Amino acid sequence: ADLGLTLAIENHADLAMADLAHLVRTVGADNLGICFDTGNAVRVGDDLLDAARVAAPLVKMVHLKDMIVIDASRGDPTAWWPSAPLGRGIFDIPAFLAILEEAGFDGTLFVEMANMHPDWEDEDQAVSESVAYLRRLANG
Template sequence: MTRRDFLLSATAMTLQPALDRRVPASHGSFGIAYTSFVIRMLRGRDVLRAGTAAGLPAEALVELAHSFGCSGCQIDLSQLASTEPAELKGLRGVLERYRLFVELSVPARSLEDPEAFDRAAAVAHALGAQRLRVALLSGRRYEDFHRMEDWRSFVERWRRALPRAASWLEKEGLQAGIENHKDYLAAELAGMLRRVGSRHLGACIDFGNNLALLEDPLATVEALAPHAVTTHLKDMSVRPCEGGFELSEVPLGRGILPLERMIDTVRKARPDVHFCLEMITRDPLRVPYLEDG
């Protein structure tokens, strides 16, 4: 099955009934995230750890999204070869011609560094993007932190930074969704967002990531749905391995996630949120939860 067939058949058959009950057919809800194309971008290397998605230019992703029949796309800042106004105007023109929504994925420093934020905000406005996606941790909690004190320092760093970032977002009329990126437990992320208390700072709900933290996926969505800004839609499968289990994205409807209930939960809380497919093609991730340290 080609990726086009996947989007036009599996997605529609598995998920559209849930959406039809929530929103009019004229409201496009399904997009595709740039991270669905890691092989094209970096020949199979981990795009987030490598720090760039430039191997798949934004223009190419927009054309792919249109050809697949998507309603929009979530692009990464690094996919833009140029942030000159004329170049961004041209890309926006293509998005508008195809009637695609666009969301912008930006690096975590955009929520810490005012200059980095200003650059990201300028690009978002030029493209017509109102929603940003951010991962505070590029790696994984169980791989990057071997001492609790290091994790607590990371949490404290962002506890201090995010209220200021929320004020920047409010000033620019933008929303940012922090992804549950195998770092925060859902309750931890939801609690942090409640403490900030800004409608401009919420969550990018990844449907499968917190399986790696041994969370019930539906419970993850239920905790984060009130804060949803955007999503990474996926289905997941697991298999036992030495020391834990392996975790991998699979075609929608073929995994273990209760997708219809998850989508209904998000839609009930935030009817305007887009569902951005993140179908990562890579080797399964090993989650060594039975091992010490």
């Protein structure tokens, strides 16, 4: 805190969001929060919007992904699902962002692609499409 730094712990493949939020609240430091990864939340079996509601007041930054989820592997943290441009996968990105906005989120959104879905093999194009999607959302 003396250096003006903030630490954001990413929900990875090892903690449900409720557990990570509990950890951050237990530490109780103003400069400790959550790096919310949308893909990782669902990989461990969390519902994306429920996890967002739990974490929203603690979120410092977001790894924003949209994915094509393989239902048979939902809840398996070792499973990897293909990425899609934002708005083309199964995640309700507008609702997710609205939950964060309502909680006062003013951090950074990172567009992140994991393993690309065969329909979108050009990762640069998928990121460009995702940024355009976010701009459309921001402009109403």
